[in-house]
Amino acid sequence: MPYIEIAIAVVGALTLAWIADLLTGRRGIGAVILVALVSGACGAFLAIRVFAIATLADWAWLPWSMAATVIGLAAFFLFRSKR
Numbered sequence: 823m824p825y826i827e828i829a830i831a832v833v834g835a836l837t838l839a840w841i842a843d844l845l846t847g848r849r850g851i852g853a854v855i856l857v858a859l860v861s862g863a864c865g866a867f868l869a870i871r872v873f874a875i876a877t878l879a880d881w882a883w884l885p886w887s888m889a890a891t892v893i894g895l896a897a898f899f900l901f902r903s904k905r
Contacts, residue, residue, distance in 0.1 A: 838891050839855045839857070842858070861895065
């Protein structure tokens, strides 16, 4: 199947967002999903275009995407407004 890597990256980012939302107390899944998907896309961009260690057809960019998702979610929960 073409694009299975992209589907796995999206499902992985959504799963990480759901887990992060559960761990932090359900304050709004929409923002968490947005942060996770954008962070995952940034991680894929870094692996594919910036560092050129993979192509979109490789599996090597998936760990980059998941790591960027974790870093993005951590930064989101660390620096978000708590009004």
